[in-house]
Amino acid sequence: MMTGVNLLVVGSGGREFAIAKKLKESPRVAHVYCAPGNVGMPTVGVEPVDIDEEDFSSLIQFAKNHHVEWTFVGPENCLVDGIVDQFQAAGLKIFGPNARAAQLEGSKQYALDFMNKYHVPTARFLACQDEETAINHIDKFGFPLVIKENGLAGGKGVVIAPDKVTAEQTVKEMFTAGQTEVLLEECLVGPEYSMFVVISGAHYEMLPMAQDHKRAYDGDRGPNTGGMGAYSPLPQLQDADRQQMIDQVVKPTVHGLVAGNYDYHGILYIGLMLTEDGPKVIEYNVRLGDPETQVVLPRISSDFYDLIDAAINDRPLPAVVEDPAATFGVVLASKGYPKQPVHGQSLGQLPMDDQVMIDYANVSGQLNDLDGAGGRLLMVLAKALTLQDAHDAVYKYLKQLNEPECFYRTDIGAKAGLK
Template sequence: MLVIGTGGREHALARALALDPSVGAVHVAPGNPGTATVARNHPVDPMDGASVADLAVELGADLVVVGPEAPLVAGVADAVTARGIACFGPSGAAARLEGSKAFAKDVMAAAGVPTARAFVCTTPEEAAAALDELGAPYVVKDDGLAAGKGVVVTEDRQAALDHAAGCEQVLIEEYLDGPEVSLFALCSWNETTGATVYPLQPAQDFKRIHDGDEGPNTGGMGAYTPLTWAPEGLVDEVLETVLQPTVDEMARRGTPFAGLLYAGLALTSRGTRVVEFNARFGDPETQPLLALLDSPLADLLVGAATGTLADVAPPAWKPGAAVAVVLASRGYPESSSSGEVIGGIAEAETVEGVHVIQAGTAPSGDDVVTAGGRVLAVVGLGEDVAAARATAYAGVGLVEFEGVQFRTDIAAGR
C-alpha cells in the first residue's frame, strides 16, 4: 500500500493499513515523522503525478491511496491508473466535486440533492447583490480549494464583501441553521453493477479555533464519533437523498466517482441540507473514525478503487466512542510557527486508549518539531463519548510545545 500525503489523515490511514493483517507493507510519500513509525517514507512530491506513479511502479504497489484534495484535483489518480495500478481516489474530473463549489452546486441541482440556495459571483457588484438578496448571516465561500479555511460566516456585510473581493469567484449562500454532521461514504463504480455506496458512521468536527465555536475557521480542531444525538435513520436518509443521487449523476455525466465522498451536512429546521462535498477523507474526522473501524481497511479501499466494493462486506464498527483533539501551533490559522520541539508524544501513548496522530511535524536530529498549523491530534477511545473525551484530554495534558493551541470543549456535553 502506498499512501500519498503529509498530514494527520495520511498518518491515520497508514496506521490503520499497518494494523490490517492482509497488508504486507505500507509506504507513504512524502509522509511525516508519525508515518515513519508505521511505514516507510519516500521523498516524492504528492502533486507530481508522474513521480507518484513511478514510485508506485518501483514499489510494486497493489494500491495507491491519495489522501489530500489538491493532488486529486490535479489528476494524480489519473496518472497512477494510467500505469495500470489501482488508485483509491477519484479522477481529476470527478474531484471537481470538491475543487469547484459551483460545479458541486450544479451536480446537486441536477441530482435533486437538498442544499443551500446560492449565487456564483465574480464581481463586487454581483457579490453585493447576492448578499442583499440572501441577508445576514452572510456565508461567502471561495469557489476553489482553500484547505478548509475559505469560508466566512459573518453578520458584518463589509467583512463578507472583503472576503469576496479576495477571491476570483465565490459562492454566496443562504445561511443554514442547526448542527453540522460529517458523513463519509466509500464509493465504487463499474459498468455492470453501476455505483456502490457504503456510508461510514457519522462524525462531527469543530471548525473554529477557539472554545464555544469562536474565532476564525480552521481545517478542524477536533472531532468525535458516534453521534448519539443524531436523528434515527439519518444515514439511510442521506444515502437515499444525497449520496446515491450524486454518484449516479456523476456517472450519468461520464465522470464516475470512485473513492471517498464526504458530505458536510446541516441538520436544519427545514430538514437535512448539504453544506459541501469533499472528494477525500476529512481531517480530523478520519482519526476517530478509523480508530473505531472494525473492518479490514485494505479490503474496503481496494474494493472502491477496483469497482468491486459490492463484493466486500459493509463497514463494521467497534463498540464505544473515539474523540480526537487537535493541537495547533502558535498563530494558527492566520499563520503558524515551526521548529518548536514537541515533547510528550510517547508519554501520551502510554495512557490506555490513547494514540497520537502526527500532521504538521518534522524531524530535527533526535527531536520531532512543529512544521505546520495543525501539529498533531490526540485520539482517545472509551466506552462512550464522555469516557473517550476524558481519555483524549488525559493524553493532551502530556504533550507540550511552545505556543500550543487546543480547544478544551471538543465533544463536551455529548
C-alpha cells in the same frame, strides 16, 4: 503461503497517518509506504518515502519499482490535479476520483450545480465573478451570510458574515487576494455532521459518521480552520435522521455520479447540516476529511484493505462493520493558526501514555526531539467504551503538556453533551 501486498499512501498529514495505519492492520498487507509521510509514521509500522505528493512521475516510478498493489490518495490537491488519471494511464491501480470528478471539491460552483441538477438538497447560492456584482447581491440572502472562495482553500476559505459591513469587507478582501469567483450562500441553521461514503460506480458503503469542529477557538469562535477536533459515534443523531440523510442526499448523489458518467471510485465526504427542512449539503470533498478520518477509521472493525481493494477492482463491496466503542480526538495546533501559525517551535519529546494515541501531522525532527512544521501539528486520540471516557483521557493528556507556542480547543464534543 500467500504473502502480503505492498501499498502506497500519498500525503503527509494526520489523515494520511490514520489511513496508512489502518491499512497496515490488515493481515493481507505486508508493507505500507507513505509519500512523503512524516517522522511519526514509523511508530505504526509505515515507511515514509521522500517524494513530494505532487511529483506524480516519481510516485508512478516508485509504485512500479516497489510492486505496489494500489495507491490510496489522501490530499484533495493531488486529486484535482489529476494524479488518478496519470496513474491509470501508466497502468497502475489507484483509489480516488479522476480529475473531472474531483471538481466536486475543486470548484464549489461545480458542486452546487451538480447538486441542483441531481436534486440533492443544498443552500441557495449565487456565483459572482466580480466585486460589484457580489456587493450588489449581498442583501438578497439575509444575515448571517456565507461567503466562499470558489477553489480549494484547505477548509479555510469560508467566512460567515454577521452583517453587511463584514460581508462587503470580506468580498473586497477575497477579490483583492486574487479570487476570480466568490460564492454568496444562504446560511443554513442546524447541527453539522460529516458523512463518509466509499463509492465504486453505482455501489457504495457507509463509513461511521463524525462531527468536526471547524472554528479555531472554544465556543465555535474565531476563523474557520481545517478542523480542531472530532468524535464518533454521534449520540445526538437519531437513526431516522441518519437514514433520511442516506435517502435524500447519498442516494441522489450516487445516482448523479452514475448518470453523469463520472466513473467514481473513491471516498466522498458529505458535509451536512440537519435543518428544520431536513438534511442539506454544505459541501462535497472527494477524499477523507481531516481530522474526522482519525476518529472514523479506528471504529471500523472489518478489514479496510478488503473494502478499498473491492472498490478499486469493481467487486461487490463487503459490509462495513462498526465497532461500538467511541473515538475522540483533539488537534494540537501552532499558535497563530490558521492565519499565521508559528513554525519551528520546539515540542521536545511527548510523554508516553497507554490511554491515548498520537496521530502525527505537521512535525519534523526526531520523535525524541520534535519541532512544529505547520498549522495542525498532531492529534491526541483515545478509544473507549463511552465518548465521555475517551474525552477524559484525551484532555487529561493534553493538560500535562507544556507547549506555550501551541493551543487546542477545550470544548470538543460539547454538542454531544460531553463535559
